[in-house]
Amino acid sequence: MPASESQTATYRSINSNPCSMCMPMGGILPFKGIEDAMVIIHGSQGCSTYMRRHIAEHFNEPIDVGSSSLNEKGTIYGGAQNLFHALDNIRKVYQPRLIGILTSCLAETIGDDVEGIARDYLKQRRPEGVSLVAVPTPGYGGAHSEGYWMAVKSMVSHLALPTKNHGGVNIIAPNLSPADIREIKRILSLVDLRYTLLPDISDTLDRPIARTYTKIPPGGTSIEAIRRMPGATATIQFGLTVEEKLSPGCYLQSEFGVPLYNLPIPMGIEATDMFVSLLMELSGSSSVPQTLAMERGRLLDCMVDAHKYSAQGSAAVFGEPELVLAVTRTCAENGLYPAVLATGSKSNELEQLLSPIIAECPQKVHFLEETDFVRIRKACRESGANIAIGHSDGKYLTEKEGLPLVRLGFPIHDRVGGQRLLSTGYAGTTIFLDRVVNTILEKRHNDYRAAMYRKFYRKIREETALHGEVR
Amino acid sequence: MSLATPDGHLKKGCLVEEREASILIKGGQRKNQLRCDTDSIAGCVSQRACVYCGARVVLNPVTDAVHLVHGPIGCSSYTWDVRGSLSSESELYRNSFSTDLKENDIIFGGERKLARAIDELAERYNPPVVFVYATCVVGVIGDDLEAVCKKAASRHEIPVIPVQSSGFIGNKSAGYRAACDTLLRLIEPRSADCSSGKKHETKSVNYLGDFNLAGEAWIITEYLRQIGVEVNTVFTGDSKCGNIKKAAGASLNIVQCAGSMGYLARRMDEIYGIPFLRVSFLGVEDTSASLRSIAAFFKDLRMKRLAEELIQRESAAVKPQIDSYREKLRHKKAAIYVGGGFKAISLIKQFRELGIEVVMVGTQTGQEEDYRTLHDITDNGTVILDDANPSELERFMTEKGAHLLVGGVKERPLAYKLGVAFIDHNHDRKHPLSGYAGAVNFAREVQDTVCSPVWKYARGTGGGIYAGI
Numbered sequence: 001m002p003a004s005e006s007q008t009a010t011y012r013s014i015n016s017n018p019c020s021m022c023m024p025m026g027g028i029l030p031f032k033g034i035e036d037a038m039v040i041i042h043g044s045q046g047c048s049t050y051m052r053r054h055i056a057e058h059f060n061e062p063i064d065v066g067s068s069s070l071n072e073k074g075t076i077y078g079g080a081q082n083l084f085h086a087l088d089n090i091r092k093v094y095q096p097r098l099i100g101i102l103t104s105c106l107a108e109t110i111g112d113d114v115e116g117i118a119r120d121y122l123k124q125r126r127p128e129g130v131s132l133v134a135v136p137t138p139g140y141g142g143a144h145s146e147g148y149w150m151a152v153k154s155m156v157s158h159l160a161l162p163t164k165n166h167g168g169v170n171i172i173a174p175n176l177s178p179a180d181i182r183e184i185k186r187i188l189s190l191v192d193l194r195y196t197l198l199p200d201i202s203d204t205l206d207r208p209i210a211r212t213y214t215k216i217p218p219g220g221t222s223i224e225a226i227r228r229m230p231g232a233t234a235t236i237q238f239g240l241t242v243e244e245k246l247s248p249g250c251y252l253q254s255e256f257g258v259p260l261y262n263l264p265i266p267m268g269i270e271a272t273d274m275f276v277s278l279l280m281e282l283s284g285s286s287s288v289p290q291t292l293a294m295e296r297g298r299l300l301d302c303m304v305d306a307h308k309y310s311a312q313g314s315a316a317v318f319g320e321p322e323l324v325l326a327v328t329r330t331c332a333e334n335g336l337y338p339a340v341l342a343t344g345s346k347s348n349e350l351e352q353l354l355s356p357i358i359a360e361c362p363q364k365v366h367f368l369e370e371t372d373f374v375r376i377r378k379a380c381r382e383s384g385a386n387i388a389i390g391h392s393d394g395k396y397l398t399e400k401e402g403l404p405l406v407r408l409g410f411p412i413h414d415r416v417g418g419q420r421l422l423s424t425g426y427a428g429t430t431i432f433l434d435r436v437v438n439t440i441l442e443k444r445h446n447d448y449r450a451a452m453y454r455k456f457y458r459k460i461r462e463e464t465a466l467h468g469e470v471r
Numbered sequence: 472m473s474l475a476t477p478d479g480h481l482k483k484g485c486l487v488e489e490r491e492a493s494i495l496i497k498g499g500q501r502k503n504q505l506r507c508d509t510d511s512i513a514g515c516v517s518q519r520a521c522v523y524c525g526a527r528v529v530l531n532p533v534t535d536a537v538h539l540v541h542g543p544i545g546c547s548s549y550t551w552d553v554r555g556s557l558s559s560e561s562e563l564y565r566n567s568f569s570t571d572l573k574e575n576d577i578i579f580g581g582e583r584k585l586a587r588a589i590d591e592l593a594e595r596y597n598p599p600v601v602f603v604y605a606t607c608v609v610g611v612i613g614d615d616l617e618a619v620c621k622k623a624a625s626r627h628e629i630p631v632i633p634v635q636s637s638g639f640i641g642n643k644s645a646g647y648r649a650a651c652d653t654l655l656r657l658i659e660p661r662s663a664d665c666s667s668g669k670k671h672e673t674k675s676v677n678y679l680g681d682f683n684l685a686g687e688a689w690i691i692t693e694y695l696r697q698i699g700v701e702v703n704t705v706f707t708g709d710s711k712c713g714n715i716k717k718a719a720g721a722s723l724n725i726v727q728c729a730g731s732m733g734y735l736a737r738r739m740d741e742i743y744g745i746p747f748l749r750v751s752f753l754g755v756e757d758t759s760a761s762l763r764s765i766a767a768f769f770k771d772l773r774m775k776r777l778a779e780e781l782i783q784r785e786s787a788a789v790k791p792q793i794d795s796y797r798e799k800l801r802h803k804k805a806a807i808y809v810g811g812g813f814k815a816i817s818l819i820k821q822f823r824e825l826g827i828e829v830v831m832v833g834t835q836t837g838q839e840e841d842y843r844t845l846h847d848i849t850d851n852g853t854v855i856l857d858d859a860n861p862s863e864l865e866r867f868m869t870e871k872g873a874h875l876l877v878g879g880v881k882e883r884p885l886a887y888k889l890g891v892a893f894i895d896h897n898h899d900r901k902h903p904l905s906g907y908a909g910a911v912n913f914a915r916e917v918q919d920t921v922c923s924p925v926w927k928y929a930r931g932t933g934g935g936i937y938a939g940i
Contacts, residue, residue, distance in 0.1 A: 013587035015544060015571035017552075022545025044607050044638035045511050046521020050549035053881050062885040064861050069513045075611065075639045082513045089514030093486045093862050105543050106607040106639060109577060139543035140572050140608070209929050213888055215862060344544075374566075393551070 017373035017396060019318055020344025023137035024102040025051045026147030028065055029175055029410075030155065031100040031133075033199025035220040038096040040066035040086050042079060042114055043104025047139075058411040058418045059178070059205045064215065066090045068107075075110055080117045087121055091130065094215050098159075098223055100151065101134045108138035131223060133158045143345040145320040148175050149239065149246040152198065155226060156248040162256065163231030168194040169282055170235040170258065172248050174265060174322040175410055178206035179422040184266065187425050190289040191279045196225040196232065198248070206419040230256035234282055236275070238265045241321035241349045265322060267424050267432070268330030269299060295426035302430045303334055306437040313440045314363070316340035316380045316397065318390040319409040321350040327389055327408065328357055330429060336436065337361045339383035342368040342376045377401060387440055392418075404439045408432070486862050487515055493858055498851035505842045507857040510642055516860040518808070518881055519835045521638035523606055525646020528554065528898060529731050530602055530634065530653060532682045532707040533715065535561035537598040539568045541585050541616065542606025547571075554898045555684045559709050563596055572608065582614050589623040589631055599712035601631040602653060610637030630712075632656050643810075644730065644836045651735035654706065654715060661719040661743060674769055675701040677721040677745070679736055680728030680813070681752075683708025684898060687905035691752050694785075694906060698766060698777040706732055719743045723768060725750045725761070730811030730836050752905040753817035754824060754913070755786055755793070785907040793824065796914040799922055801826035806873035808833045808859055808882055809896055812841025818877055818896070819848055825914055830871035833859045861885055875921050890929055892920035 024041050028051055031039040041048040048067035055063040066089070068074070068082040083101070090099060103114050118132040135154040137147045152172065171188070173181060181202040188195055203219025229235075235258050237249035242262075244250045249260040266275035276292060279285075288296075303310075313336040317327045321343045328338050338361060341354060346369055358365045366379035373396050380388070380401055388394045391409040398405050412418030423432035492506040511517035523540075527550050531538060540547040547569030558564065570588045572581050589601055603620055616633035624631040635649045676695065681688040688708035695702055703721040704714040718739070724747040726736045736747035748768055750761035759782045766778040805827045807818050812834055819829050832845055833856035845855055854867045861882075868876060868891055875892035876882060886893040894916055896904065902916075903909045 013570065013584050014539075014591055015547065015569045017567055018544050018548040018569060018571075020544060021548045022543055025545060040514065044521050045517055045519055045642070046524050046638045047545070048516075049518065049520040049881070050524070050545070053879075054549060056881050056884050060884050060887075062861060062888060063881070064516050066514045066516055067511070069511045069515075069517065070639050071510050072640055085512070086514030089487050089512065090516075093514075093516075093860075104607070105545075105577075106611065109608045109611045138574075138577075139545045140574055140577055143544070207888070209888070209890075213865065215865075396552075 015372045016375075017393070018344060019342060019372050019376065019393065020143035020145070021054070022105075022139035022144060023142050023147030023150065024104055024139065025054065026144030026149075026175070027100070027102040027135050027137045027151035028055060028063075029148055029201070030151045030199040031098075032063070032204055033201035033220050034098055034155070034226075035222045036097040036216055037100060037220065037223075038064070038066060038090050038094045038098075038216065039100040039102060040068060040083070040090060041102050041104055042068045042083050042086075042107040042112065043070055044106055045069045047104045054411050054413065057413040060416065060419065061205050061207060061217070064094070070106055075106065078110065079107055079112050080120070083112075083114070083117050084121055087132075088125075091127060096216060097129055098131045098133065100155075101132060102137045102147075102151070103135070104137070105139035108136065108141070131159060143320075145175065145322070145343075145345045146246060148320075149242050149248070153246055153248040153251055155198070156229060157251055157255075159223060159226045160230050160252065160256070161227045163228045165233065166194075166228060166231040168196060168228075168232050170229050170232045170237075170249075170252065171195050171197045172235060172237040172239065173197060173199065174238050175320060176265065176424065177421045178202045178419045180424040180428060183422055183425045183428050187266075187276070187292065188279070190291055191283050191285065193279060193283045196229055197221060198226060198229070230258060232258050234259045234261060236261045236263060236278060238263055239322060240264050240353055241325055241347050243349065264329060265326035265424065267326040268333055268429055269296070269303070269426070270333060271326065271329060272296075272424075272426050272429060292426065295430075299426040299430045299433075302433055306433060307335055309437045309440055310334040310336040310433075312444065313337075313387045313436065314339045314383070314385050316342070316376065316383075316385040316388045316390075316394075316403065318342040318376055318388070318394065321345050321347040323409050325350060325353055328354060330432065331389070331436070332357045332360070334433065337363065338365055339363060339385040340366045340368070340376060340379040342366075342371050342379070344371060346370045373397070386443070387436065389436065404443050406436050406439050486866070487512065490515065490860075490863070494854065494856040494863070495846075497846060497849045497853040497855060505846075505855060505857055507837055507839060507842055508642070508644060509858075511858055515858075516862070517835075517858050518860065518879070519643050519858060521643065522641050522646040522649065523604060523636040523638050524550075525643035525731070525836075526604060526634050526636035526650040526653070527646070528682070529647055529650035529707060531564055532556035533600075533602070533710055533712065534558040534564045535599055535711045536564060537568060537592045537596060537601040538564060538566075538604070539570070539588060539592060539601060540604045540606060541570045541572070541581060541609050541614070542604075543572045543608065544569055546604075546606045554682065555900055556682045556708055556898075557684075557686050557689075559689075561711065563598060568592060577608060577612055580612060580614055581609065582619050585614065585616075585619050586623060589619075590626070593623070593627040593629065599629055600657065601629065602634055603631065604634045605637045607638040610640065630657060642836065644838075647731040647836075648734050651732065651738065654735060655738055655742075657712065657715045658718045658739075659716045673701070673720075673722055674699060674771070674774070675703040675721045676723045676725050676765070677704045677706060677718050677739075678702050679706040679724055679726040679747075680732035681705055681708045681905070682728075682898070685901055685903040687752070687903045687909065690903055690906040690908060694758075694762060694781060695765070697781055698762065699771070699774045700765060700769070706735065719745070721745060723748060723765075725765060727751055727813060728811055729813050730834075730838065730841070749813075751813055751817045753814065753909065754821035755789065755907060755910045756820050756824060757817050758906055758910070759786065789907045789911045792911050793914045796918045797824070797826045799918055800914075803827045803874045803921055804830045804872055806831035806864070806868045806871065806876045806891070808864055808876065808878045810835050810879070812837035812845070814896065816841065816844050816848065819845070821910065821913060824910075825917060827917070829853060830873055831856070831867045833857060865889060875917065890926065892917075892923070892926070894920065
């Protein structure tokens with residue numbers, strides 16, 4: 001007898017239709033938010049190309065990523081020569097001031113000491129004004145989310161220098177859309193605070209049509225600003241689910257004593273309140289800027305207007321742990337309770353952080369980590385989820401289970417505008433909530449005539465037929 | 472600043488010197504040799520993928536197979552259902568299975584996990600064949616794929632075939648060969664009823680190098696049926712394990728994407744004595760010529776007549792539309808950067824049909840023969856390049872004043888940022904570009920992108936080339 005999906009759901013020999021990507025993929029993204037930076041994957045040619053394709057499709061931006069193009073020789077005798085070569089050529093063509101070197105499964109398995117190779121390179125070539133940041137991101141070491149955080153942490157640990165307190169604030173962002181990052185910057189601009197936002201993809205991965213094309217897009221966090229992060233008054237990190245060893249905020253706290261405020265992504269009323277009130281506190285302001293107060297009021301108005309529709313949703317939320325947490329909190333505070341919570345990453349923190357929300361849900365919640373879409377699909381079916389929220393691969397749930405998908409996160413490869421999806425802050429949450437609620441309404445309006453017919457009318461007809469009273 | 476000197480010589484100062492041998496200007500060099508089919512140069516931001524990618528794109532359209540990637544999760548993730556290959560039946564190929572190797576598997580070996588994964592998939596889906604793709608790490612940690620697959624095959628009584636596609640063992644072309652070797656292992660020796668004596672009477676062909684993107688193989692199969700040719704097996708669009716097994720029964724192999732399938736055609740000629748013909752169904756000119764050459768091969772007067780009738784009928788049907796597009800597109804300049812040689816060659820002809828001049832043409836995996844043809848059919852001054860990168864594409868498109876680029880997903884945003892119109896000639900497109908219907912789609916797409924009003928507005932704020940102006 002063929003085994004059903006339920007029998008194999010916890011079997012770990014196989015991942016069917018992945019809900020995550022690999023570490024170096026996640027590692028590329030933050031480097032794209034650094035000024036004058038390039039990034040190289042130390043591995044075979046395919047890694048960088050696959051990742052470039054995925055990222056380019058999401059942002060609709062040119063994504064240039066170098067590769068050390070490891071071949072058989074490099075694999076047997078070590079890839080140092082290939083990596084030197086790659087660094088030389090990348091410098092020649094792109095003239096970057098910072099080069100991130102991400103490892104791949106191949107580089108890690110053959111045991112290349114990338115940190116050491118990078119040091120040797122700097123010693124031998126003495127490139128002026130070029131920093132190298134090596135990041136260990138073996139493809140088997142975790143999912144892309146871990147790669148993202150590993151890269152951000154490595155930037156900080158490589159670049160940060162002891163700095164006297166300069167009164168600014170560090171803001172460390174997870175993998176959000178450029179529109180989300182822009183919104184966070186806008187909120188910061190309403191408060192009297194100097195800040196360093198790391199990374200900052202708001203312009204680099206959503207660049208306007210401009211007069212001259214530059215190979216490295218303008219914008220991004222400046223390298224000098226990263227060096228000065230230890231002099232900040234505080235670090236605000238939107239990374240509750242991040243393990244300590246991957247946490248840039250924890251690093252700045254333990255190495256340089258910068259107090260860390262680890263917050264959820266400012267999405268939803270509670271989380272945005274937390275962010276805004278912390279900004280008030282840090283800037284010494286007594287009242288919330290009028291613009292934000294108005295936006296908060298409008299979000300509340302939206303929540304109230306929509307609450308009965310929200311209540312009809314039963315959500316399957318999937319994606320990177322930090323985003324799953326933010327979306328789940330936002331949904332729950334609107335009475336839109338989750339049915340399935342899933343991530344491709346392994347994250348003990350996520351389960352713990354979700355548990356108070358799960359406890360308050362009226363129905364059983366399926367929590368899945370290190371999971372795939374075959375398992376998510378099965379959980380959706382069992383739980384009766386009626387809306388999916390997550391990245392484009394959730395289209396599988398639409399196709400197989402008829403679940404409408406609200407696209408959010410990374411990657412969005414089957415629609416335009418992934419880079420413009422806005423969900424942070426009071427204003428962004430309002431837009432997000434509209435997207436979700438309208439999806440529920442659309443499905444309901446499409447289905448309700450047939451549903452009511454099936455539920456009530458056909459019964460009358462069948463009973464009539466049964467009693468032989470056919471007209 | 473012009474790239475070429477007045478006599479057409481390539482000006483020095485190409486961004487990376489080692490790349491110069493892979494770029495030439497038609498009419499500028501004494502030697503027409505272009506370096507190609509070599510490993511990509513480190514740090515040159517090649518647009519190529521890897522051996523695994525080559526193997527996966529060729530095999531994935533086999534619809535009823537389990538495609539199991541033995542490696543860490545990424546390789547499987549990046550290839551899940553990304554191709555627009557259509558199926559008339561099984562949907563199994565649209566799943567992406569991975570052994571999802573973790574650190575411990577790398578240390579202790581992945582063989583047992585692989586065996587369990589095959590067992591589970593065989594039980595769950597009951598497939599007629601399992602393809603097991605090797606990824607980079609598998610080639611390094613020394614898992615014996617052959618042995619694991621052999622044992623699994625005997626346990627489940629189905630072919631379980633390893634695909635030797637570790638990413639570092641060569642370039643994308645090596646992946647094509649690995650896929651062809653896998654297919655060869657599936658093909659069964661010819662049965663008695665199609666022995667060589669009867670070969671030409673059956674008039675059946677295998678159609679190699681069509682992946683049934685948006686139903687393209689269906690379009691061509693129908694043309695062939697109309698002229699009295701039966702398609703035995705398509706490699707690999709909408710094919711099933713059972714079709715592939717009986718591929719040796721055909722009397723002719725017609726080969727479209729020769730870059731990926733030329734090797735299979737040559738091997739089948741050696742092993743089964745099946746001759747092959749190169750064809751192309753991109754554009755009106757190539758489609759008609761291909762139908763004629765197939766009919767000529769069979770030396771069948773009725774077939775020749777039917778082919779002429781079909782060519783006449785279909786060409787006439789699309790001519791008015793294509794003519795109307797040509798009116799708007801004449802004298803525009805196109806740049807081409809695609810995967811293989813056959814596509815590039817066909818595109819040049821298609822652009823000619825539309826009155827468009829090709830100013831740059833390059834491929835990821837073109838072979839020497841392809842580049843000789845490209846050199847022969849391009850105009851003087853055309854830039855020809857192998858394994859290009861974004862910087863070179865940017866430079867040559869700008870210097871040559873290209874109005875549009877044909878390419879894949881990665882090239883699209885670059886073109887748009889430069890104000891260059893763009894044609895998607897990639898694997899995940901949703902519209903056919905083959906045959907007469909495809910020729911109209913192509914012309915329409917060129918018009919839609921080149922003549923869009925958006926460029927008028929974009930020109931106001933940007934530099935670049937800006938198509939349609």
